[in-house]
Amino acid sequence: MADEKPAMTCGIDLGTTNSAIAYIDEHGKSQVIPNSDNERITPSVVLFEDSEVIVGKIAKNSAVASPDRVIQFVKRHMGEEGWVKSFGGKDYTPETISALILKRIVQDAEKVSGRKVGSVVITVPAYFNEVERKATQDAGTIAGLNVVSILNEPTAAALAYGMDKLGEKRRVLVYDLGGGTFDVTIIEIDGTKIDVLATDGERRLGGVDWDDEIINLVAEKFKSEHGLDPRDDLEARQDLRNKAEDAKISLSKLDKVRILCQCQGKTTKVELTRDELEKITKGLLDQTETYLGVVLQKAKLTWKDIGTVLLVGGMTRMPAVRSMIERVTGLKPETGINPDECVAMGAAYYNAVLALQAKPSEEPELALQGQELKASIEEEVMILLQGVEVTNVNSHSLGIIGIRRSDMKLVAHKMIPKNTPIPAEITKPFGTEKANQVSVQIRIVEGESDNPEDCTEIGCCEIMDLPGGRPAGSLIDVTYSYTVDGRLSVTGKDRTSGKEARVEIVRSSGMDDKEIAAAQKDVVKIDVG
Numbered sequence: 311m312a313d314e315k316p317a318m319t320c321g322i323d324l325g326t327t328n329s330a331i332a333y334i335d336e337h338g339k340s341q342v343i344p345n346s347d348n349e350r351i352t353p354s355v356v357l358f359e360d361s362e363v364i365v366g367k368i369a370k371n372s373a374v375a376s377p378d379r380v381i382q383f384v385k386r387h388m389g390e391e392g393w394v395k396s397f398g399g400k401d402y403t404p405e406t407i408s409a410l411i412l413k414r415i416v417q418d419a420e421k422v423s424g425r426k427v428g429s430v431v432i433t434v435p436a437y438f439n440e441v442e443r444k445a446t447q448d449a450g451t452i453a454g455l456n457v458v459s460i461l462n463e464p465t466a467a468a469l470a471y472g473m474d475k476l477g478e479k480r481r482v483l484v485y486d487l488g489g490g491t492f493d494v495t496i497i498e499i500d501g502t503k504i505d506v507l508a509t510d511g512e513r514r515l516g517g518v519d520w521d522d523e524i525i526n527l528v529a530e531k532f533k534s535e536h537g538l539d540p541r542d543d544l545e546a547r548q549d550l551r552n553k554a555e556d557a558k559i560s561l562s563k564l565d566k567v568r569i570l571c572q573c574q575g576k577t578t579k580v581e582l583t584r585d586e587l588e589k590i591t592k593g594l595l596d597q598t599e600t601y602l603g604v605v606l607q608k609a610k611l612t613w614k615d616i617g618t619v620l621l622v623g624g625m626t627r628m629p630a631v632r633s634m635i636e637r638v639t640g641l642k643p644e645t646g647i648n649p650d651e652c653v654a655m656g657a658a659y660y661n662a663v664l665a666l667q668a669k670p671s672e673e674p675e676l677a678l679q680g681q682e683l684k685a686s687i688e689e690e691v692m693i694l695l696q697g698v699e700v701t702n703v704n705s706h707s708l709g710i711i712g713i714r715r716s717d718m719k720l721v722a723h724k725m726i727p728k729n730t731p732i733p734a735e736i737t738k739p740f741g742t743e744k745a746n747q748v749s750v751q752i753r754i755v756e757g758e759s760d761n762p763e764d765c766t767e768i769g770c771c772e773i774m775d776l777p778g779g780r781p782a783g784s785l786i787d788v789t790y791s792y793t794v795d796g797r798l799s800v801t802g803k804d805r806t807s808g809k810e811a812r813v814e815i816v817r818s819s820g821m822d823d824k825e826i827a828a829a830q831k832d833v834v835k836i837d838v839g
C-alpha cells in the first residue's frame with residue numbers, strides 16, 4: 311500500500327533529547343507526523359537489550375533500571391573521534407546510534423502515514439562545525455536515508471514561522487535552548503529572502519546542565535544526611551536525573567516541588583521552589599544572556615531593529631528564560647509556534663524548496679520528487695516555495711597557520727572570520743619564511759583561537775618546486791573560497807613563478823565511504839522497536 315502513494319518530502323529534527331519528523335502535505339503545509347505511540351516527539355534515547363534495540367520512550371523509561379544499557383544525549387558526541395559504546399560485542403559510534411534513532415522515526419512515520427519517506431533534510435545546531443555536520447549527514451546515510459541537505463536549526467525555525475509571513479520584511483531573533491545545545495541567531499526575512507545575519511552559541515549548554523544543578527543540590531543534601539553520594543551509584547544517579555528533569559519541568563508551572571532521592575535503601579526528601587531553581591541556575595541563564603548581546607553586536611543592530619523573537623527548544627518554556635529575553639529585548643516572544651515542532655517543520659519546507667528549485671537535467675531524482683510535490687500542492691504555496699532563498703553565515707572561523715614575524719610564533723590567522731555571509735571568497739598575500747625556500751605549506755584550520763593548538767586542522771596543501779635564490783618574504787597569494795553547501799577550496803599561488811597548489815575540503819573528517827557502507831549494512835539488520 312505504501313508504494314502506491316508518492317513518497318513524502320520530509321524534514322527531521324534530530325535533537326539531543328527529542329527528535330521529530332514533518333512532511334509537506336497536499337496543501338503544501340508542513341505537518342508533524344506522530345510516532346506509533348501517537349506522540350509528536352520521540353525521545354532520542356536508545357536501549358541496547360540482549361537481542362534487540364529499542365528507541366524512544368521505552369528506552370528512556372528503562373534508563374533507571376538499565377543505566378549501563380541506555381544511551382542518551384548522543385548528539386553531544388557527534389563527530390567526537392574515538393567515542394564508542396560497546397554492546398553485545400559490537401561497537402557503536404555516535405553516527406550509528408543516531409542512525410538507529412533516525413531509523414525508528416522514519417519507520418514510525420511510514421507506518422503511521424502509510425507512505426514512504428522520500429528525501430529528508432536533517433537539522434543541526436547553527437553552531438555545529440563541519441565535522442559534526444558531516445557526522446549528522448553520515449548518520450542519515452547509515453539509516454538508509456536520502457539526505458538532500460543539512461540545515462541549521464534556527465533557519466528551519468525561521469522558515470516554519472515565516473512561511474505565511476514571507477513578503478513582509480522583518481528581523482527575527484531565534485533563541486534556541488534545547489536539551490543539550492544552545493544558539494542565538496538573527497535572521498532577516500525580506501520578501502522570500504531569508505538571510506542569516508549572525509549566529510553564535512555553545513555546543514554544550516542545554517537542559518541537562520539545568521538538571522545537573524538540581525542533581526547536585528539534592529545529592530549534596532543526601533550526602534550530608536546519609537554520608538553516601540547517590541551520584542556514585544549508577545541506578546540512583548539515573549533515577550535522580552529523571553526526577554531532576556521532572557522537577558524542572560514541573561517548576562515551569564508550579565511554585566514548588568518535592569524530590570525524593572533514593573539510594574541503597576536510604577531516602578532524602580528535598581523541597582525545591584521555582585525561586586531556588588532560578589537562583590542555582592542563574593549562571594547558566596546569564597551565559598545565554600551574554601550571547602544575546604554578542605549576536606546583536608555581530609549583526610550590527612540594536613534591539614529596536616528586531617521585530618520578532620522566536621523561542622525554540624523545550625527549555626524555553628521555563629518562565630525565567632522568557633522573562634530574561636523580554637527584559638533584554640523589550641519584546642514578547644512569539645507564541646504561535648511550537649518550540650518542539652518548528653524545527654522539523656521548517657526542515658520539511660526547506661526540502662520542498664530544494665525539490666521545487668532543482669533543475670531536472672542536473673538532478674533527475676530530485677526533479678521527479680518536485681513534480682510529485684507540484685502536482686499536489688496549491689499554486690500559491692508552490693510559487694512561494696519556489697521563490698525562497700536562504701543565505702547563511704559560517705559559524706566557525708576558517709584560518710591559515712603561519713609564523714608571526716614580530717615574535718616568530720606559529721599563529722592561526724583568520725581568512726574567513728565566523729559570521730561572514732556565505733558564499734565567501736578572500737585572497738590575502740603571505741611571505742615565504744626563509745630565503746631560498748622552494749616549497750610552501752598551506753595548513754588550513756577551523757576555530758576561533760589564534761593558537762593553532764586550539765583549532766582543528768582540516769586540510770593542507772603544498773606548493774612545490776619554487777625557483778631557488780629568492781629572499782625571505784617572497785609573495786604567495788592564498789585564496790579561501792567557501793560555498794553555501796560547506797565546501798571550502800583553498801588555492802595558493804606564487805606571485806612570481808605562477809606555481810600553485812589547490813585543495814578542496816568537503817566535510818572531510820569522520821567516517822569514510824567504506825565505513826559508512828559497513829555501518830549501513832549493520833543498521834539495516836537491527837530491528838528498532
Ligand code: AMP
Pocket residue numbers: 325326327328487488489490516517518555558559560562622623624625626627628649650
Ligand atoms: P529539546 O531538545 O528541544 O527537545 O528540549 C528538551 C529540553 O527541554 C529538556 O532538557 C527538557 O527537560 C526541557 N523542557 C521540556 N519541557 C520543559 C518545560 N515545560 N519547562 C522546562 N524545561 C522543559
